[in-house]
Amino acid sequence: MSxxxxxxxxxxxxxxxxxxxxxxxxxxxxxxxDEFLYLDGPLPKFVIHGHTP
Incomplete structure (x- = not known):
C-alpha cells in the first residue's frame, strides 16, 4: 500500500x-x-501521491 x-x-x-x-x-x-491535501503543517515524511481523477 505504500x-x-x-x-x-x-x-x-x-x-x-x-x-x-x-x-x-x-x-x-x-x-x-481532503484533510491530507489541505493540511497546513509538517508530516513525518515527504509524501508523493497520485490519485488524480
Whole structure:
C-alpha cells in the first residue's frame, strides 16, 4: 500500500495526519484526500501521491 525510501513515502491518495505511519489504514492510503491535501503543517515524511481523477 505504500513504499518508504529515506525521507520519501509513496502512496496512492494520501495519509491521515496524526496517525503514525505504521498504523495508517490501507483504505486511507488508497482513498483519503481532503484533510491530507489541505493540511497546513509538517508530516513525518515527504509524501508523493497520485490519485488524480
Amino acid at each position: 513504499w518508504i525510501a529515506g525521507d520519501l513515502m509513496f502512496v496512492h491518495a494520501g495519509i491521515r495526519p496524526g496517525v503514525p505511519l505504521e498504523r495508517q489504514d490501507p483504505n486511507d492510503l488508497i482513498w483519503f484526500r
